[in-house]
Amino acid sequence: MLMTITKEEYKKRVIRFENLVADRAAFIDAKTPGSDKKENYTIIGPGVSESSNRVINLEEAHGFNFGAAAMPNGIKNSLHSHLTAEVFIVAKGTWRFFWGIDGTEGEAILKEGDVFSIPTLIFRAFENIGADDGFLYCILGEDNPGKVTWAPQVLRAAEGHGLVLLEDGRLIDTTAGQEVPVDGKVVTPISEEELSKVPKISAEEMSKQIFRFQDRVPHQESYLDCRLPGGAKKSYGILGEGMAEAVDRPSLLNNKHAFTFELVEAELGNGFHPFKQSTKQVVFVQKGEWKISLGENGEEGEVVLKEKDIMSIPTDVYRRIESVGKETGFLFIINSGDDRPKLEWAPEVVSAARKTGLYLNENNRLLEL
């Protein structure tokens, strides 16, 4: 039976890096000297942007929100906290993250391919310390990630620069002629009492929240198809189990984020044989080029994703995911929810895998015959 997805639906799920739309006034600090020149991107889901001008590439709810920030050297994103998980992925450049109510509790330097999950409630900020423009992807947990809580000094510093943040999350840009509505309540800083409840975390503790690309330790046989021609790949568990079928693949963090996250590495012509799943899945390219073919034999269409391109793969559709670039490919995979999605492999993959000595038990765990 042919798939029900139309080419039109398929296309809107492919989000090219060049089609991301920057918002230069997404947050209250957007005009504060030192924090201006930020570009924020709301890519999948509404995110936490305070701007009414934002463009969302794909509005459909995924159980998480996917966004990005681009900043030139020396520009800071101000101290703030979230009630849901916030995970950063460095796509380009070198970044200094720092945290604590005044930003001095600790810091960490992140490079390309590094991933950082910052615990909820902690006030966090970051700056581009690389030689040129930097680019970060950011995932927030849940469909509704709530509002940003700004450190009190951030709200004070923003005063007089023309932006006013209301309790309902709206950002009013008075320099653009917008007016604070008569019924609008301006955000007041978090109280001393609430500030005293914010947990503290040392740099050493926080280092456990960071996936260092350079120090990555591969897991070789995580999936049913791993011994088939074109199925060789290394995988790295970062948040939760991801979709790994092997029971022994470790993961950096196992606490709940509302999504799971993993990295896959493959050489030319390798990747995932066709499988489908009922869970929402978003992939984005860290390095190389990746071809996504839909349908058991690619009959539903295919697309080649380049660096920083993103795709939300339709649910319940077979997908082959293949590294097709000359250099080693690295692909990040986000799956909605904390539970491991059940991969349903194309029937010929299951029978071919059996000949390589591998099968899945009733719990979808990988076993040797």
Ligand SMILES: [Fe+2]
């Ligand atoms: Fe944030």
